Amino acid sequence: KFPFTKNKKQQTTKPLGLDHNHLPKHVAIIMDGNGRWAKNRGMPRIAGHKEGMGVVKKIVRHASDLGVKVLTLYAFSTENWKRPKKEVDFLMKLPVEFLNTYLPELIERNVQVQTIGDFTVLPPHTQKAVKEAMSKTKDNDGLILNFALNYGSRFEMVNAVKQIAAEVEQGDIRVSDIDEKLFSRHLYTSELLEPDLLIRTSGEQRLSNFLLWQLAYAEFWFTEVYWPDFDESLFEKALFDYQNRKRRYGGV
Numbered sequence: 598k599f600p601f602t603k604n605k606k607q608q609t610t611k612p613l614g615l616d617h618n619h620l621p622k623h624v625a626i627i628m629d630g631n632g633r634w635a636k637n638r639g640m641p642r643i644a645g646h647k648e649g650m651g652v653v654k655k656i657v658r659h660a661s662d663l664g665v666k667v668l669t670l671y672a673f674s675t676e677n678w679k680r681p682k683k684e685v686d687f688l689m690k691l692p693v694e695f696l697n698t699y700l701p702e703l704i705e706r707n708v709q710v711q712t713i714g715d716f717t718v719l720p721p722h723t724q725k726a727v728k729e730a731m732s733k734t735k736d737n738d739g740l741i742l743n744f745a746l747n748y749g750s751r752f753e754m755v756n757a758v759k760q761i762a763a764e765v766e767q768g769d770i771r772v773s774d775i776d777e778k779l780f781s782r783h784l785y786t787s788e789l790l791e792p793d794l795l796i797r798t799s800g801e802q803r804l805s806n807f808l809l810w811q812l813a814y815a816e817f818w819f820t821e822v823y824w825p826d827f828d829e830s831l832f833e834k835a836l837f838d839y840q841n842r843k844r845r846y847g848g849v
């Protein structure tokens with residue numbers, strides 16, 4: 598009767614809202630622009646980091662409410678040690694402050710706190726707070742909130758190569774056993790699904806030594822917005838764009 602009517606399956610119009618049943622399972626975020634945000638307001642850089650920590654709480658709540666499985670946040674890179682001592686000391690206190698104010702809510706929300714990175718060189722107070730949060734949430738099966746702390750992807754990959762070489766030397770494995778799966782199992786992220794979506798704020802379009810192996814098949818989504826100005830609606834826009842890219846991918 599109406600030749601132009603398409604049956605449901607061939608629907609070509611873009612959906613209006615977020616499809617809560619096809620969210621990315623693992624979202625990774627490079628939370629960039631905190632220093633510039635502060636500078637633009639004539640405030641010290643650490644004010645940007647402080648503001649940025651508040652945005653972490655908002656986005657964690659929203660990801661947990663939406664049903665995202667894993668959220669990996671690039672909190673401190675191996676390169677960040679080159680920052681002024683005052684700034685590094687401030688940054689190393691943020692995990693303590695965040696958990697002191699927010700761990701009860703994370704437990705209530707059934708969130709499991711994890712970390713990736715070379716943990717042993719962090720200050721004792723930082724290690725203590727994060728270790729306590731990981732042990733208090735280890736049995737939670739809601740959102741996995743994974744902080745990249747003192748993380749560097751090349752360090753992680755060289756570390757994996759060293760471990761594998763040692764296993765070959767000890768005769769635990771043979772060179773022929775080495776494949777992508779075995780390599781992945783030697784990374785900090787061995788227990789995690791690979792990221793489906795990478796979000797980076799502040800207009801930079803670089804990976805900055807973050808999850809270089811793990812992001813091989815991820816969608817990248819960039820925004821000019823500085824992290825302290827990032828919010829739930831931008832987060833949903835990234836998820837929405839992800840879905841529509843995958844939808845085209847799903848098409849012919």
Ligand SMILES: Cc1cc(N2CCCCCC2)n2ncc(-c3ccc(F)cc3)c2n1
Binds near residue numbers: 672
């Ligand atoms: C070093 C650092 C910096 C940090 N920033 C705030 C967010 C903007 C980016 C840099 C500054 N945030 N925000 C939350 C944490 C954190 C880490 C581990 C943990 F178990 C709980 C919270 C954090 N850690």
